[in-house]
Amino acid sequence: MASFCHTIPVGASSVQLWALVRDVARVAGLFPYTTVEELTSPEPECWFFWRQLTIPNVADLRWRERARVTGDGELHFEAVEGDLRTFAGSWRVVPNDTAAVLTLALEYEIPEEMRPKMPPMMIDFVMGEIFRTICQRVKEAAEEDEA
Secondary structure, eight states: OEEEEEEEEESSOHHHHHHHHTOHHHHHHTSTTEEEEEEEEEETTEEEEEEEEEETTTEEEEEEEEEEEEETTEEEEEEEEESOSEEEEEEEEEEETTEEEEEEEEEEEOOGGGOOSSOHHHHHHHHHHHHHHHHHHHHHHHHHHHO
């Protein structure tokens, strides 16, 4: 199982950043190589959707994900069915003076039968770059919203 954790400062208020993180459809749309379908919210502060990840020569995975607010400034997510048995983590938004800090932390495991013929270190590198990219895209979107 692999893990990832990345924290970045964001030049937007924590209120603005938290509003963006809780906009699950918008944030999911910022992920590279990813499509999202069938977004539903069966109860307040809880969302379900199907996510498909298609990375050339690396992975073609589909899973249903649940995202829910679990605390002040924390949105937990996890795969509940589909190709990924392990995909869980959280977004955290923490105030920092007049700005905010964003953290994405997660654990994931690509099933052996779905792994490409690449060394595990290479797969983890590619996945890490995708996760860092989404953090940067969320940061940029929040800062644009703040402007």
